[in-house]
Amino acid sequence: MRRWGPLTAVCLGTFMLLLDVTIVVVALPDMARALDASLSDLQWVVDGYALALAALLLGAGAAADVLGRRRVHVAGVVVFAAASLWCGLASGPQALVVARAVQGVGAAAVFATTLPLLGSVYQGRRRSAALGVWGAVSGGAAAVGPVLGGLLTAGPGWRWIFLVNLPVSVLAVWLTLRVVPESKGPRGMRVDWAGTVAFAGFAGGTTYAVVRAGADGWTAPATPVSFAVAALALVGFVLAERRAAHPLLDLRLLRVPAFVGVMAGAFAFNGVAFGVTPYLSIWMQTLLGMSPVRGGLTLLPMTVAAMVVAVLVGKLLHGVPARWTVGGGLLLIGAGCLCQAVLDAGSGWTALAPGFVLVGIGTGFVAPTVAGAALAAVPAERSGMAGGAVSTVRQLGYALGVAVFGTVLTSRMADALPHGAAHTLAGGGAGALRGTYGEHALRDAFATGLDGALVAAGVTGLVAGVLVVVLLRPARGERVAVPEPAAAAPAGPRASARG
Incomplete structure (x- = not known):
């Protein structure tokens, strides 16, 4: 327990x-029926979580360096558990969206x-082993998600996809407090609150505008x-980062062109x-x-391909x-779309x-290597910042992808x-429209819409792939290579299998 207890606690x-x-x-379809939710509501159920996670990830890391990483970790699990209970008891779509944001x-x-x-x-070697296990758990969670979500939705009901978090959270808090030692960053660190607020305003304003x-x-x-508002917040973020002692x-x-290329690739990856x-x-x-259940199982070809690759x-x-x-992975994902x-x-x-299958193969190339590519593009003393930036733009890319492709x-x-x-149709309300429009018309309209969204995603993936290949071209005599893949475990939807 003393040796692998901390790994177990963190992986939970x-x-x-x-x-x-x-x-x-x-x-989502069951939520729409139970809560009378619109398409915009469903988009925010997905995006509220990813957006809050993306907007606060860098700020939370900085706060943890100052306040104590274990303390912030435990507080995060407690907030996550309370928000999960709120999600499970939500009586309307607005309450569910707010609860999902608090979860984030x-x-x-x-x-x-x-x-x-x-x-x-x-x-040393134990760190490599621990990171490998952590990466496998990350990919496993993403792979299990659709199937477990289908089983719970078809069984006790959709609310249990949130309530199931409660016992796991209790175990995670107990184990963390018992076996994980406290640690902090270097003395003198400060939290860049102005930058955190400005970035949250930029991310939230942009996503809201697209929805x-x-x-x-x-x-x-x-x-x-x-x-x-998003543009003003972005200007504020730039000004705050230029003045902050610890941005x-x-x-x-x-x-650095290579860093910009990796950020662009990471942003496009989760969205596409x-x-x-x-x-x-x-x-x-x-x-x-x-x-x-069957809807979740249809994603297995992508999941299995991603994990194997x-x-x-x-x-x-x-x-x-x-x-x-x-x-190359982004080019495969674009071709798959x-x-x-x-x-x-x-x-x-x-x-x-x-x-x-093509998207899964491309995901298998990108997910375990994109964070490592960011680390390789920056000086060693900026590796933590680069890793956090990759995770942030991946989540932001997912949130904006859901919004843009929904539009x-x-x-x-x-x-x-x-x-x-x-x-109404895009929000899962086909049953309410069948009396007015024929089944063939509804299926044709939805298929046309999906084709348009998939083409937009595919073109974006291809452009992002080319951009990465061009910007990551090393200087003469230099090679930008991927360091240890395990340390770059996925941080976004579906992780290495799907986040």
Whole structure:
């Protein structure tokens, strides 16, 4: 217990927070029916969690260095557990969205302290082994999420996808307090609160603007106002980072092309690979008539391919330049999304299978190597900052991907259906529309919308892949290679298997 107890405690927290990124996807149609939720509500159920996690991750890490990593970790688990109970008892969509955002706050505290806690306990070969186990647990949580979510939704009900976190949280807190020693960062560290608030405003304002654009249109007053607020917050973030003694992000790193390329690749990765998945789940359950369990199982081709390839990449491609693992993986993911964009009114889920496999293979290349590529692109003393930045942009990419591709989906559906009907259909309300529109019309409209979203995702993936290959081109006589893959375990949806 003394040797591996800390690893067990940390992995319990990691398992929970990554599970909650993926477990929600297959339960969205049941949530929509039970809470009378709209498409925008469902988008925020997914995005509220990812956005809070992304916005506060760097700030939580800095706070943990000052206040104590174990203390912040335990506080994060407690907040996460309380928010999970709130999610399970939510009586309406607004309450669920707020509870999911609070879950993300707790998850940020947990995730930001995970690797520092492991690094303070384990050294040398044991650290490598611990990081390998942690990476496997991360991938396993993401892989189990859709299937477990389907089982719980079809069994005791969707609320249990949140309530199941409570006993795990109690065990994680007890074990952490018992076996994990406290650790802090160097003396004199300060929390960059101004940068944290400004970045949260930028991330939240941008995501809100895209969601409102999908619901009300790009010219509706709320959309440009939200974009303006996001732009002001971004300016505030830049000013805060330039003046901060201990900034969340050293802006000088943005002068390094390789670092910029990795950040762009990490941002695109989670959005492209996973941003359309919630809508695929709604399509399969509400129009193809699949159960939540079967809907979760349809993602197995992608999950299995990603896990197998991630293992092979870790064993066989150590030291291969990151431009090929990250850039090549993004090209495969983009190609996989384009392969899925072949849906019509008569399509079944099997039409997605070849594309799922390609996306899974690409994910297996990118997920275990992208953080290592960021570390290789910056000086050693900035490695912690680089790792946190990768995790942050991955979560932000997922949140924006869900919002942007949802907007593309509904805009394409609106070519065949009235705007309100398109939003109802995309939000899982096919049953309410069947009396007005025929089954064939609904399936055709949803397939058209999905094709548009998948094409947008595919093109984005291809552009991001090319950008990574170009920006990570090393200087003459230099090679940007991927350090230890285990230390770069996934930090986003579906992790190495799917976050």
